[in-house]
Amino acid sequence: MRTQVAIIGAGPSGLLLGQLLQRAGIDNVIVERHSAEHVLGRIRAGVLEQVTVDVLDAAGVGQRMHAEGLVHEGFDLLFQGQRHRIDLKHLTGGKTVLVYGQTEVTRDLMAARRASGLRTIYEAADVAIHDxxxxxxxxxxxxxxxxxxxxxxxxxxxxxxxxxxxxxxxRSAITEYEKVYPFGWLGLLSDTPPVHHELIYVNSPRGFALCSMRSRTRSRYYLQVPLSHTVEQWSDQAFWDELRRRLDPAAADTLVTGPALEKSIAPLRSFVSEPMRFGRLLLAGDAAHIVPPTGAKGLNLAASDVRFLADALIEHYHERSDAGLNAYSQRCLQRIWRAERFSWWFTHLMHRFPQQDAIAEKLQEAELDYLVHSEAGARTLAENYVGLPLDFGAPRGQAAPPAPAAALLAR
Structure with missing residues (x-):
């Protein structure tokens, strides 16, 4: 069997790349070691930057996302028992984020791929790449x-x-950078209305918490827990009781609880491998980098990788130019390191670390206080949260990278 682009992995990165290439007339086959049901069963983030929304629209899979996704114009920071709103739309000149679960993104991409008739090979064992x-x-x-x-x-x-x-x-051809954090996130998914219409990020003496959602009737909550903990140690009741202790009184009183649909503990790490191209192998998404989930950059970074890779491959096949392929790694890594820095900073700001002393706690509180009382500080947080533009940092006057071969994809 032969194809132009072999894509390893049928998660959102692989499926999105396949859809963009298919719309540009480039043949591709996806090889996935798990079943489609297993891929859909992964519970992941659901905060989409505008860059991600745009590339999903370019792939032709945005209809349900726009119909069901929740536009968020801000979020709350909770510390010292009080909530403070970060007004994303005001601070960034009108930018917002869209809450739409990664599972739903994957479902939409799978449906589009089936409709295109392209081949996806699920449950492939002993996958290996050669030459x-x-x-x-x-x-x-x-x-x-x-x-x-x-x-x-x-x-x-x-x-x-x-x-x-x-x-x-x-190993001699790759450099890896990694930081493993000394705690994890215990996540619980429930069919309950969210405690608030926007996300709440919590810095509490008992540890970090996040109140998130997948829809107006399905909530996703997280608690910072030691890496030594297991899911079995946490009953649903114990989870809800601990979440209430970390919330402000108003949120704690309005929290609606219910049985967990899913419960898991995710470790946190910052990881980057360089470069991202090795001859005719190009890495994208989690294959090349991991960010802590604080700030919701994982899926968004993967989407921008795919955007750059699709552009480069379309340019190669349609314009007979390898400029995009040659610049792929550098272009992605510039954006990746900026997101890694933001996720690292936000993680350190919101979590309690083992052996954290009194002065470290006071410094955290002082920085949070600065962010919510300084428009310049809040704007820095907001512009990173909604996502930096793809041409951020380009020399003055240099045009942004072209949209994913817009003329071809519009056919």
């Missing part, structure tokens, strides 16, 4: 006991942090 440093890379896998070989011009590694693509790169 990506030469002109004829390929992917091998087994399915139903049979061995298969997929020849391609390029391989897109969209298979996540634990995937095969980054692991296949010689």
């Amino acid at each position: 990506f440093d030469g002109p004829q890379p390929c992917v091998t896998y087994t399915q139903d006991g049979q061995s298969h070989r997929l020849q391609a011009d390029y391989i897109a590694g969209c298979d996540g942090f634990h995937g095969v693509c980054r692991a296949s790169v010689p």
Whole structure:
């Protein structure tokens, strides 16, 4: 079997790339080691920046997102028992975010791919990539006991942090940067109305908490917990009781509780691997970087990677130019490190760290107080939260990168 682009991983990164390429007339096959049901079962973030909304629209999958997504014009910071609103729309000149779950993004992309008739190979075992440093890379896998070989011009590694693509790169060719945080997020999903119409980020003496949502009737809540804790230690009642202790009285009194639909603990890490291109292998999304979920940058960074990669491949096939491919890694990493810095800063600002002393707590409180009383400070937080533009930091007068081959995608 042969294709132009072999995409490893059928999460939102791989599916989005496949959809953009398909709309530009570029053949692609996706290879995924799990079942479609398993991929859809992953519970992830749901705060979308405008850049992400735009690329989903360009992929032709934005209709349900716009119909069901919740536009948020701000969020609350809760510290010292009081809430303070960060007015995103006012502080950024009209920018907002859209709350729409990653599971729903994935569902929309899967439906679009089925409608396009392109092939997705689920439950592929023993996936391996070969010869990506030469002109004829390929992917091998087994399915139903049979061995298969997929020849391609390029391989897109969209298979996540634990995937095969980054692991296949010689260690001498890659540099990895990592920080593992000494706590995790215990998340609970419930069919209950959100405690507030916007998100609440909580800095509490008992630890961080986040009140989020997937819809007006489905809520997602998080508690900072030690890495030594397990889900089994936390009954639903224990979770709700602890969340109330970390909220302000008004929120605690209005919190609606219910049985957990899903409960899990996610570790937090900052991770970046450089570069993101190795011959004809190009990494995107979690295969190349991880951010702490504080600030909701993971899916948004993946979408901007895919945007740059789709542009580069479309330019290669339609304009016979490799300028975009040659610049791909540098272009992505500039944006990635800015998001890593913001997520690291916001994580340190909102969480309580082991052995955190009294002066560290006072400094946290002073910085939070500055943010909510200084328009300049609040604007810095807001502009990073809604997402920096793709051309942020470009030399004055330099145009932004083109939209994903807009003329081709509009056909």
